[in-house]
Amino acid sequence: MWRRLIYHPEINYALRQTLVLCLPVVIGLLAGQLHLGLLFSLVPACCNIAGLDTPHKRFFKRLIIGASLFAGCSLVVQLLLAQAVPLPLILSGLAMILGVTAELSALHARLLPASLIAAIFTLSLAGNMPVWEPLLIYALGTLWYGLFNWFWFWLWREQPLRESLSLLYRELAAYCEAKYSLLTQHIDPEKALPPLLVRQQKAVDLITQCYQQMHMLSAHHSADYRRMLRVFQEALDLQEHISVSLHQPEEVQKLVERSHAEAVIRWNARTVAARLRVLADDILYHRLPTRFSMRKQIGALEKIANQHPENPVGQFCYWHFSRIARVLRTQRPLYARDLMADKQRRLPLLPALKSYLSLKSPALRSAARISVMLSIASLMGSALQLPKPWWILMTILFVTQNGYGATRVRILHRSAGTLAGLVVAGVALHFHIPQGYTLALMLIITLGSYLIIRKNYGWATVGFTVTAVYTLQLLTLNGEQFIIPRFVDTVIGCLIAFGGTVWLWPQWQSGLLRKNAHDALEADQQAIRLILSDDPQATPLAYQRMRVNQAHNTLFNSLNQAMQEPGFNSNYLDDMKLWVTHSQFIVEHINAMTTLAREHTMLTPELAQRYLESCEIALQRCQQRLEYDGPGSTGNVLESSEPLSHGPLSTLEQHLQRVLGHLNTMHTISSVAWRQRPHHGNWLSRRLRGPGSG
Structure with a gap:
């Protein structure tokens, strides 16, 4: 009971935030300086927005930077107000100067609103106390906030990472359950796929969040960290095998009609989902996992696969569920990855400043937007x-x-x-x-x-x-x-x-759909090149697979936000929704082909080269159609007079054939969608020219 109370994410977070706010008030009350305690408790609001409670290798360095910015903004506001400088000019200048933080990294970008809030708090204090007193409040308040959070995270080691991993396992459980409850509904992907897309998106977002937290932790050699690293690698394996798709709805229907495969597959999915939820609680509440086996479920699936060897669905499900069961039984990842090899580096200050001064910089536009809004408010x-x-x-x-x-x-x-x-x-x-x-x-x-x-x-x-x-x-x-x-x-x-x-x-997301779709195709192309290379290595394959998933997630997020935005062509968005649906199928095929490539289920060099050329041509046709409004090539990659392969297709070839089919459909959709695009602003530009273009 006490574990659930203390380690529960909402309770743990609420206790931490309440204590860091209220302890200064209690101390001020006992010292007879309640007003100072109340003022002191305002500083954590700035620190929260700045993300200074994020566990990080450079935790105290970030605290020093945050305290310096808060105190510096407070001093600037007081001095300029004393010189009768207009408030709109002060706030606009601060917003434009601090906007460069968004070019450094996403975490640094949070310093902009936090520093502006510190400056705004100072407005209510200026003239009511000496100039140095707000500076001291910000410096000591940030120090108190940092020391308290450092102690809290030392007390509950890796708890933020445990919370993220627990949420990831729960999301994988829900995704697995939802995917196989819709087993016979995949004939109509427009109805069946959107709920799965949402769950897949959440899972990949949580994987990205866990990966960032892994890099920000400093205790790389501690036993707890290595345990969490292993749990995270297991989650990557699970997501890889849960999210695969053979996408043969006709074959699924045949297998369901000829056997009790649907009940067996759902039995396996429910067992996996139940186990994942148990593991999510074990991670969150610091419990050791119990023994687990799926022998009966996998045996029933193997029996169906052997009884219907001509149907690829049974063998496909058996192979992937057996891999999932192996991870859950052994509590070990299927293969070793060097997760620290691809570290995310922040942009140094001078290159960031150069990028920020470009009119195409999203950080500059965001800072300018805030600057104008604050000026209007003033x-x-x-x-x-x-x-x-x-x-x-x-x-x-x-x-x-x-x-x-x-x-x-x-x-x-x-x-x-x-x-x-x-x-x-x-x-x-x-x-x-x-x-x-x-x-x-x-x-x-x-x-x-x-x-x-x-x-x-x-x-x-x-x-x-x-x-x-x-x-x-x-x-x-x-x-x-x-x-x-x-x-x-x-x-x-x-x-x-x-x-x-x-x-x-x-930043209208409907205007960014073209670029995000282009980037998703680029990530797909890099993944297929690695899969069909002579010697695909496990670590590059794993990274590129996640980049494919993340690029598609960015596209899917843009589409979701665009559907809520006012004043855009709904026909265009409907067409892009169908385009994104086919893009998701390609992602699932890449997930499946990555596992096959890692298992060295390869094609002959000549056949791999032919498939690679066909895929690259199809991808480039789609990219060209997204880039400009010109006549597309009339030839179809799939209508070649000579088939790519003779005889029965291997599993890898089946995936590649379906990728080509989806790319051909996406080319047709994008040709229709382009004619229905909005006809204003950046949409009048026919070519994609950079990050700021729509």
Whole structure:
């Protein structure tokens, strides 16, 4: 029971965040300096947004950088305000200067909004205390935050990684179960595939997250780390074999009609899913796994494969499920990988600065967008006679997300949660609760809000709004006067953020679909080259397989976001949805061919070269059709007068033939989709010219 309580992700996270916020308040209360304790507890908000609680090899170096930026922004704001420099100019300059952090790495990019929030907090402090005091609060607050989190992660070793791995195993279980519950529905992929695409996307996203966490951990030689590394490699094997597809719906239907294969395959899938969920709990709650065997299930599958040797589906399922069962039984990966060989390097400052100064830089556009939104908010504050419109400014930074859909959802939750929280706080303030009970209630509300924030941001905002109003009440004794103005400020901030997302250099995902589709085809091409090479090596194959999955995920995410965006041609998106469906089939075939290549199930050099040439021609035709609106080649790779192979096809050839079939269909779809594209902006450009083009 205590393991489930302490190691549960939401509870562990909520305890950590609540303690790091509330301990300074408790110390301030005991020392008779409650106002300083409350101000000190504001710093963790900046540190959270900056990701300074992320376990990292350079944990303390990042803390120093974060504290320096927070204190530096605070000092700049105070000095420039003292010189009567307009607030819009100050915030715009800070946003444009700090925007270069997004070119360094994704983790460094989080320093931009965090530093701006530190500057905005300073607006409420400037003039009420000496210049050096906010700087000291930021420096000591960040130091406290870092030391507390370092101790917490030392106490619960690898817990963030364990949480990610546990979620990955659960997602693989759900994916396996869902895939084989739709066994006879794959004849209509437009209905059967989208739910599987979502689950596959989540699994690959979690693999990417685990891989990044592996690189950020410093204890490479500890026993716990090596154990987690082995568990992660097992997950890679499981994902590889669960996500494969022979994609022969007619053969599946024949096998189901002639035998009880459907029940046996589902039996295997349910057994695998149940075991994966048990392992997910074992990883999360620090338990050793129990013994496991799938002998009966695999035996039944083998019997069906032997009874129907002419049908490839039985043998295909038997081979992949037996590999999955082997991983689950031995608790060892199928083969060794050097996961640390492909380390992600951050871009050095000078090259990052050069890239940032390009007009095509997404980081520059993002910084400029934030800069304009903050300037408009500052001017709006002046129009409303608010000398320090810090609540409007903070609302903008809290609700602005990377995409239109995410920003819209965050705005709805933020505005509704703030309204409800202000109503609750306004009612509660009329009861004049004693200070001790007020602080105890704030502690309980903070803990409850952090317990639900990951899944229910709107409800968590209700709690945070109540604590914010009571913080103002304890600091200024006039919290009731802030209720109506704060709600108006929230609505203004949400409207400015929404307008900025829609009208200020938006990254419309429908405009990025072409480039992401092109990149997915490029990753497919590299994978097929490796698979059909003379001596395919396990580690490069594993990396390229994951790149194929990740490139397709990027494409799928773009499509999902584009379907939510306003003002674009729905016919074009419908065609691209079908294109992405066929792209997913190619990904599944590449997953399967990777396992075959690793097992040295190879073709003759001449036949491999012919298949490689055919695949490359088909891929290039698809890329050319995506790139420009010109006459496509009339010849079809699949209509060659001479067949690529004579006699019965091997399993690897069956996959390659189906890849060629999907590529031919994708070429036809992209020819239709191009004519239905939007006819404005970057879409008038016929060729893809770089990262910023649509």
